[in-house]
Amino acid sequence: MNAPEKLYAMILQNxxxxxxxxxxxxxxVGLTRSVVSGYLSQLEKEGQVLKYSxxxxxxxxxxxxxxxxGLIGCHGSLNTCISHAIEAIVYPPRGLPMCIIGPEGxxxxxxxxxxxxxxxxxxxxxxxVAFECINCFYxxxxxxxxxxxxxxxxxxEKVRSKKNDMSGYLAIYNIQFLSNIEQHHLxxxxxxxxxxxxxxxxxxxxxxxxxxxxxxxVGAIQINFPCFNKRPLNxxxxxxxxxxxxxxxKINRKILISPSKVVxxxxxxxxxxxxxxxxxxxxxxxxxxxxSIGEGPLIIGKMKSNTISITNDLKESLDFxxxxxxxxIPSVNELISQLIDSLKxxxxxxxxxxxxxxxxxxVDTVLINDLLTSSSQSVQEIAIKxxxxxxxxxxxxxxxxxxxxxxxxxxxxxxxxxxxxxxNMNVLREEIQKKYPRTLYVFDQFLSNLRIKEFQxxxxxxxxxxxxxxxxxKIESLNFQVKCNDxxxxxxxx
Numbered sequence: 001m002n003a004p005e006k007l008y009a010m011i012l013q014n015x016x017x018x019x020x021x022x023x024x025x026x027x028x029v030g031l032t033r034s035v036v037s038g039y040l041s042q043l044e045k046e047g048q049v050l051k052y053s054x055x056x057x058x059x060x061x062x063x064x065x066x067x068x069x070g071l072i073g074c075h076g077s078l079n080t081c082i083s084h085a086i087e088a089i090v091y092p093p094r095g096l097p098m099c100i101i102g103p104e105g106x107x108x109x110x111x112x113x114x115x116x117x118x119x120x121x122x123x124x125x126x127x128x129v130a131f132e133c134i135n136c137f138y139x140x141x142x143x144x145x146x147x148x149x150x151x152x153x154x155x156x157e158k159v160r161s162k163k164n165d166m167s168g169y170l171a172i173y174n175i176q177f178l179s180n181i182e183q184h185h186l187x188x189x190x191x192x193x194x195x196x197x198x199x200x201x202x203x204x205x206x207x208x209x210x211x212x213x214x215x216x217x218v219g220a221i222q223i224n225f226p227c228f229n230k231r232p233l234n235x236x237x238x239x240x241x242x243x244x245x246x247x248x249x250k251i252n253r254k255i256l257i258s259p260s261k262v263v264x265x266x267x268x269x270x271x272x273x274x275x276x277x278x279x280x281x282x283x284x285x286x287x288x289x290x291x292s293i294g295e296g297p298l299i300i301g302k303m304k305s306n307t308i309s310i311t312n313d314l315k316e317s318l319d320f321x322x323x324x325x326x327x328x329i330p331s332v333n334e335l336i337s338q339l340i341d342s343l344k345x346x347x348x349x350x351x352x353x354x355x356x357x358x359x360x361x362x363v364d365t366v367l368i369n370d371l372l373t374s375s376s377q378s379v380q381e382i383a384i385k386x387x388x389x390x391x392x393x394x395x396x397x398x399x400x401x402x403x404x405x406x407x408x409x410x411x412x413x414x415x416x417x418x419x420x421x422x423x424n425m426n427v428l429r430e431e432i433q434k435k436y437p438r439t440l441y442v443f444d445q446f447l448s449n450l451r452i453k454e455f456q457x458x459x460x461x462x463x464x465x466x467x468x469x470x471x472x473x474k475i476e477s478l479n480f481q482v483k484c485n486d487x488x489x490x491x492x493x494x
Contacts, residue, residue, distance in 0.1 A: 004039040008048055012061055019058040019331050058331070067117035071110065072242070073235045076414075077226045081111065088221040089119050094167075097190055097200040099215050101207045102225025105273025108203040109133075111225070112171045115201060119169070125199075129168030130159045132198075140177040148182050152189065159198035170198040176206050187214040194218075228277070229269045234414050236266035236277075243278050244300075244310045247285045254297035255285070255310040261301040332415055335359055335462070336424045343431035349472050353465040360407050360466075376402035379409065379450075383467070386449045387442055391478065393471045401470075408463040409450075415459040425458035432464060439472040440464070 001009070010029050011020075026036040040059055043049045052058040068074045068082045081100075088098040098115070100108045116131045132155045139148040152172075159168040175183060190200050202220070204211065215222055228236070240262050248255045265284075271277045288298045297309070335355060342352050380395075380402045387393050395401070432440050443464050444457075452460055468475070 004042045007039045008043055016061060019060040021056045021058060067114045067121055071114060072238045073231060076235055077231045081223050081225060084221050084223045085115050089124055095199050097218055097220040098223055099202040099220045100223045100225055101204055103227045104205050105275040106225045106228055107274050108225055109173060112201045116169045125168060131169050132159050133171040133173060136174045136177040149185055156197055167198045169201055171201040173203045175202050176204045187218055191218045228274050229272050233266060237262060239277055240266045241310060243281045247282060248310050251289060256297045257300040257310060331359060336428055340428055340431055343435055349465055349469045353469040356408060356462055356465050360404060360411060376406040379406045382449050383446060387446060393475060396470055405467050408466040412460040412463050429461050432461060436472050436476060438478060439468050439475045442475055443468055
């Protein structure tokens with residue numbers, strides 16, 4: 001192993017997903033910055049690391065493409081599920097069984113197929129081996145387990161390879177519909193097939209104590225799948241765009257919809273499964289189609305100036321941009337520390353805003369410019385209505401200012417959905433409160449009008465500097481005081 005390879009191994013071990021500076025890497029391996037920089041440049045040419053230009057330059061291990069990349073939430077709510085699945089796939093000598101537990105319609109079948117594809121990609125199994133499945137729903141009314149066991153053994157033989165270590169996958173869906181006797185037979189067979197036979201993927205919507213005991217007895221990896229309406233809003237927005245795109249292809253018509261309508265559909269907590277959302281959107285498209293005249297586009301909801309077109313480019317670019325934001329999340333803690341340090345040193349809000357913009361500039365927004373423009377107009381309207389008209393504070397009119405503001409809010413939202421609240425987040429708010437008390441009060445009113453709840457707000461203070469950088473000086477000069485009442489609510493006292 002040569003020097004660059006050793007460096008790569010050290011980074012992979014200590015910072016597998018984080019973006020880090022050249023100096024951080026130099027300190028890690030005990031080499032000079034110039035030597036490390038040369039090794040990193042070589043690794044970049046070989047396609048093993050990613051370089052993010054700026055001051056300072058950041059480096060990151062280049063993520064390998066996997067069969068899970070096409071799943072919405074692969075870098076978010078499904079990240080832990082994917083990690084456990086990979087553990088089950090690669091564990092020697094023949095992997096481990098896995099049991100995916102999650103609500104009905106949460107995407108367990110799609111995930112099971114991705115497990116099979118990933119095993120092939122990693123060359124754990126040959127691309128010629130089979131993927132078979134059994135749905136236990138069709139055996140729920142049978143009094144005797146004979147038919148289920150007969151079909152199970154038939155599937156096992158189809159999947160079994162002459163080379164036992166290269167047998168395929170057998171997915172058994174909805175094992176909650178099996179009787180206790182059938183479940184015990186199933187797990188007994190799985191146990192006997194550990195050294196020969198197929199690799200097993202089980203799915204169920206419930207996790208009883210008896211089932212947990214059986215899962216543990218066969219050494220299966222348990223994967224807990226998230227409920228759809230508990231997944232981050234950005235992921236649900238992706239589902240809405242993806243399903244509307246499918247409908248546009250199906251009926252061969254362009255679909256137009258406002259960003260607010262997209263968010264409304266994605267945020268409907270009455271929709272608890274992915275299939276429910278798909279059915280809902282199909283119904284909405286059918287109703288709109290029935291009312292449409294001619295061959296023009298389908299307009300879902302009211303026609304507005306910020307209406308966007310659902311296209312394949314929009315779907316792909318939305319996926320790309322959200323993934324890019326998620327890749328920046330490891331830099332959040334460092335950003336927070338830098339903002340706190342800047343506030344304590346008494347630097348201007350312009351300096352603090354520069355720190356946030358430096359992160360946001362790494363998101364390529366060219367492909368989603370129309371979506372960004374239309375969404376930023378909604379944010380601008382809320383700011384004018386609730387800040388300009390109330391306090392006489394005038395914001396910049398440039399579209400670029402509002403695009404960056406919306407992007408910072410989107411970044412904050414994704415951080416909120418995918419990260420736990422770090423103690424530094426509370427410190428950040430305290431430091432903002434010390435330096436910009438009136439501006440913070442106004443910003444909190446703005447968040448309230450965006451319907452951002454208190455427990456969600458810590459990461460939104462990253463957006464404070466972008467929105468308020470041009471107006472904080474005027475706000476701080478206003479003749480009002482901000483005091484805290486007995487309920488820890490901030491009030492204006494004239």
